[in-house]
Amino acid sequence: MLLDWHRQMTLIRQFEETCHQLYEAKRITGVYMHLYSGHEASGVGSMAALRKSDHVITAYRDHGIALILGMDPKAVMAEMMGKKTGSSGGKGGSMHLASKDHNFWGGYAIVGGHLPLAAGIALEARYRGKDDVTMTYVGDGATNNGYFHESLNMSAIWDLPVVWIIENNGYGMGTEVERASGQIELHRKAEAYGIKSFGRVDAQNALEVYAVASKAVDYARRQGPAVIEHVTYRYRGHGVSDKQYDARDDMSAELKEWMETREPIKILRDCIESKHGDVGETLAQHEAEAKAIVADAVKFAEASDLPSTYDDLLRNTYVGSELVYKTESSVGAGID
Amino acid sequence: MLLDWHRQMTLIRQFEETCHQLYEAKRITGVYMHLYSGHEASGVGSMAALRKSDHVITAYRDHGIALILGMDPKAVMAEMMGKKTGSSGGKGGSMHLASKDHNFWGGYAIVGGHLPLAAGIALEARYRGKDDVTMTYVGDGATNNGYFHESLNMSAIWDLPVVWIIENNGYGMGTEVERASGQIELHRKAEAYGIKSFGRVDAQNALEVYAVASKAVDYARRQGPAVIEHVTYRYRGHGVSDKQYDARDDMSAELKEWMETREPIKILRDCIESKHGDVGETLAQHEAEAKAIVADAVKFAEASDLPSTYDDLLRNTYVGSELVYKTESSVGAGID
C-alpha cells in the first residue's frame, strides 16, 4: 500500500510541476490553475480509506484528487489545455475535473459552493439506505463562508454520511487563517453543529492521515458526519497567477522550511524504508514512470484538437428532453 | 429599576395583545406581524444593561424592543396601520420599526439579514475608537443561516463590540430547535468563532437576564464580541398568520405550561414583592397606565391618514444628492 501511495504522490508532484512549467511557457492558458503540490499526502492518505462506491467532491484545487481516483492523466492534461479530449471536453478546465466512473463529482470554483452539493450527494445514500460516504475537501478560507455553515449543519441534522476534510494550508489566497477565522483550530468548528471532530492531523504524513481518515470514514458510514482538519501547505502559492512569493519574503522562507522539514513524499519514503529497508530502486522507478506518464499526457493533450464550433459551444447546456408530451385535454370542474 | 421594568413589560404585553386583537378585527392588515408577548423579560432585562450611546438592532419581532427604547407608542401603533404618522411613515410596518434618536437601527425582515449590519454598526465604533456596544437580537432559527456564521466570524476577527443575543424561543416558525440545529445549546456556536459565550439564561427572569447582559456588555465594551443565549417562549405563535396553535395540541399544551409556570411579568412581580413587600397598587397602576397609553395610541393611529399619493410612494427611494458637479475638463496624457 505504502509503495502505491508513493507512486501516486510522485505522479501528482510530477503532473503539477509540469502544469506549472506549461503555464509559464503559455502552453496552458487561462487565469485559474491551483496546484496540489505539497498537499499530496492529504489526498492520498485520506482517499485510501475509501471504497469504490464512496463519493468524492472538492473545490478547484482538484488535480491531485482526480489522479488519486485514477482518472487518466491524458484526459486531465487535455482538460488543462481545453481540448476536446479533456475529461470535461475542454468546457471546465483546471477547476472543473470530474469522473462519473469514479463517483468524483468535481471540481468547483465558487468557494464553498460545492459543500451543499456534498450534503445532497450524501443525502441520496441515506435516502436509499446505502452506507456510501461522501468525502468532501474544503479549504481553510472556505470555512468562513456561509455555505460551510449551512452545509455542515444540514449534514448534522440529517445524519448524512459526509467526511468533511478541512485542508488547512495556512492561507486563503494571501490571508492567513489567523486573520480570517475567529477560531484558528478549524476542526473545532464542528462543535457548532454537534458534529464529531477527529481533530487536527499532520497532513504531510500520509500514514497519520490514513489512520484518522479510516476512523472518520467508518464513523460516517455507521453514524453521521465527521470533521477532520488536515494541516498542510501549498508549494506553488494560491494559483498560477499568484505572484505573492516574489512579493513576500516571509512566505518564501516559510515555504522553504516546509519543503525541507515536512516534505510529504520524503516523509513517506522514510517510513517505507524504515519498514521495508532499501526500496530506492522501486521509488526511482516510480519517478521514471511518473515522468513518462506525464510526458505522454502532454503529448496526447497537445496533439488533441480544441473545440471550435458553435455546436461545441452550445452542447450540453441542457439535456435533450426525451419526454413525450400529451396534448391538452378538455376542461371541466374548477379547482384552486 | 425593577418597578420601571414592570412598567415596560406591562406596556409591551398590553401593546402586543392589542395588536393581536386589532389584527383579528382587521383593523391592522397585512400578512406579517410577530408579537413579543412572552419575550418581555428578554428585551427589558438585557437592554437595561445599555447606555444611551449604545446601538440596538433586531429582526422583525421588534415591537417590544422599540417600546423598551422609548419609542412613542402612538407612532409605533400608527406604523402597524401603515399611517403617515407611523414611525416609518407607513412604509415599513410591523417588521420595520426604527428610531434614529434611540440608535435603534431596525427592524429587518430577512432572517439573518440584519446580522452583518450589526457588525458594520459596531465597526463604526471601533473605527472611531468609541466603546459603544451594538446589542443584536437574533432568533434560534436564524443561527442556522449563513448570515449568522459570516457575521459572527467577522465580529470576532475584528474584535467588534457586539453582544449577540440569541433569543431561543424554541421554534423557527414550526420547526423545533432540535430539528433545525445540530448544536442544540445555541450559545456553544460561539466556539466556532472563538467568541466568548456567556452561556444560557432563563430569559423569563428579567433579573437573571440583566445580570448576564451587564457582564456581556461590559466585556464587549472593553474587549470584543460576546454571545448570550436567552431561553424564552412566544405566546402568540410565530406570527399573526400562524394558525399552528389550533393545529397542534402539543404546542398549545406547551404554551399553557409556559404561561402558568414561567410567566415573565409574574416572575418579576414576585421578586419585586419579595424585595419591597406589597406593591400591588403600583403594579395595578402600571396596568391602568398601559391600557390608557395603548388606547390613546390606537385612537391616534386610527385618526391618522394613510399615505396615498404617488409622491408618498416614491419618496425616500433615494437621498436627493446635494453634490455640485463640475463640468468635464480637457483631456491629455494616457493612464491605465
Added chain:
Amino acid sequence: MREAIRRALQEEMRRDEDVFVMGEEVAYWQGTHRVTRGFLEEFGARRVRDTPISEMAIGGAAVGAALAGLRPVAEFMTINFAFLALDAIANHAAKVRYFFDGMFKAPLVYRAASGWGNQATASHSHAPEPIFAHFPGIYVGCPSNSLDAYGMLKTSIRDDNPVLFTESIALYPKPSPMPEDLDADYLIPIGKGDIKREGADVTLVAYARGVDWALQAARILARDGVEAEVVDLRWLRPLDMQLVYDSFKKTNRCVIVEESLPLYSFGGEIAASLQENMFDYMDAPIKRVAAEDVPLPYSKDIELLALPDAQKVVAAVKEIL
C-alpha cells in the same frame, strides 16, 4: 391553483419514489402555503424534509441529490429568499451539466411562491422571475392557472433539467377549471406558450398573475369593441416567441404585462424581440405595464398604486389604438 399544484406534486411522488420534497416548513407545518398539506403523513419524513433556514444549502443540496440520482423538489418559502440561493441556482444548478460537458444531469425543481401586493413590505415584495431566467442552463416556469400549473409542474419534475417553478401567491386561492377526467400524464411541454384569449385588435403578452390582469383588461376592452388576444408565455426560459410573433402579425399592436419591477425585465425582453423580428408589422409602439420602479411599501393604498392592474393595461392599450 394551490390544489392543482398540490395534486401534481402528490401524484408525482406516488409515481416516482425518487421524487422528494425539501424546504422550510414543508413537513410538520404542512407547508407555509399549504401546498404540501398532508404530505408528511402520506410520504413520511424521509421524503418530506423540513430544512433549517438555510437557503444556500437548500439550493445546493438539491443539486447534489439530483446529481446522485434523486429528483428533488426543493421549496423556497418565497422567491425573495431565493436571492440567498442565486449562486446555488445560477452558478451551480444551471451550470453543473455544462462545466463537465454533459457528464452529469441535475433533474431538480425549485418551487417558490412569488409576487406581492399583500403588504409584505419591500424585502418580501418581488416577482423576480426574469432575473433568474437571465441565466442559461435552467428552465423557468410560471403558471397562470390550475391546469397549467398541474401540467407544467409534472413536466418540470419529469424533465432531466433543473427548473425554477414559481407560483403566484395571489393565484393560490383562485379556482380555475380542471378536466373531470384529468390524465395523470398531462404534461405541458417546456417552453410552450398558450393563447388564453383570441382577438384581432391587440396582443397582450403576459405570464403568471399578469395573465389575470390581461384577461380582465380584455373583458373591459371588449365592451368598447376592442378584441384583445392574450398570449400566456407560461415559461420565461425557454421563450415561445413564435407564438407572440404569430399573434402580433395579426394584431400589429402589443402591450406586455408583468408583476415584476420594470427595468431589465420581462417587458423589455419581449418588446425588444418583437420590434427586432416583427418590425414590418408594427403599427404602434409596444407598451409595457409593470410595477412602479420603487422598493415596495407596507401601507396598502400606496402599495396598490405601485401594483399593475387591468385598468393600467386598458390605459396602455388605448394609447396605441
Added chain:
Amino acid sequence: MREAIRRALQEEMRRDEDVFVMGEEVAYWQGTHRVTRGFLEEFGARRVRDTPISEMAIGGAAVGAALAGLRPVAEFMTINFAFLALDAIANHAAKVRYFFDGMFKAPLVYRAASGWGNQATASHSHAPEPIFAHFPGIYVGCPSNSLDAYGMLKTSIRDDNPVLFTESIALYPKPSPMPEDLDADYLIPIGKGDIKREGADVTLVAYARGVDWALQAARILARDGVEAEVVDLRWLRPLDMQLVYDSFKKTNRCVIVEESLPLYSFGGEIAASLQENMFDYMDAPIKRVAAEDVPLPYSKDIELLALPDAQKVVAAVKEIL
C-alpha cells in the same frame, strides 16, 4: 483604467477620513486586481481591511457601517461572488432608506471587477450589471475609460446613496487619456451618459467594455463611409435615456452592445424604451449584440465565439443600413 480607479480611491481616502476599504485581499495582497496597491502602507489596517471569504457579511457590514456614518468602499473580488450578496445588496443596501421612509441613508460603494473572456469558466464569467440594476434604491455605474472611472468613482463615494460600481477586467490594463491638470473634484454626475463618438448614420448604445467594441466597430464602419454615434450610458441606473433619444432622432437606427448574457438584460431594456418613445423615428429594427446564451466555457476558441466583438457589431449595423 486601473490606475485611474486607484488614484480616485486614494484621493478620496486622503480627503475624507470616513472613507475606508474592505474586501478580500485588498490589504496585504495589495488587491487581487492591484487597485488597492500600496493602500495598506499608506492608510493602515484600520482603513484598509482584509475580510474573510464572506460575501454576505461584506455586503451587509458595508450597509451597517454606512448607516452609522462611515463611507465604506467594499470590494467584491469579482462580481460573480456578489451573487452571494444579492440579498445584502438588493434587499438591504438598496432598501434600508425606504423601509424607514428616509430615516437613514447608506452612503456606500460596492466595487467589483466584472466581465469575462479570459477562460475563467462558467461560474466566473459574468457581466451581470443589468441584473443588479433591476432593483431600485441603488445606483449602478460602469465606466468605459480612465477619466470616466475617475470621475464616476469619486461621485459614487461622495454621493449619499449606495452605488454598485463595476470595473471591466478587460479595461484595467487599457491606457486612456487623462488631463494633465486633473481637478481632484472632477465629478461625473450620477446618471449622466456621454457621447463617445459623433455620427449621423447609426447610434451604438453601450457601457463599460461594450463601448470599446462600439468604438472599434465605428472605426471599421467609417471606412465604408458609415458614421456611427457611440453613446456611452455609463450608468445602468439611473439611465440617461434622453441622450439615447436625442442621438436616435438624428440616426434613426440603433445597435445596442453589451458584454452580458442576452436575455432580460441591457439590450432589451434600451431597445424597448427606444421603440416605445421614439417609434416615429425608427427606420429599422433595433439590434442587440451580447454574449451567446450559454454558460461560458473554459476552452479559448469557443469562448471567443461566445464573446461580442467589433465584427459582430459591424455585422448588426450592416443588417439595418
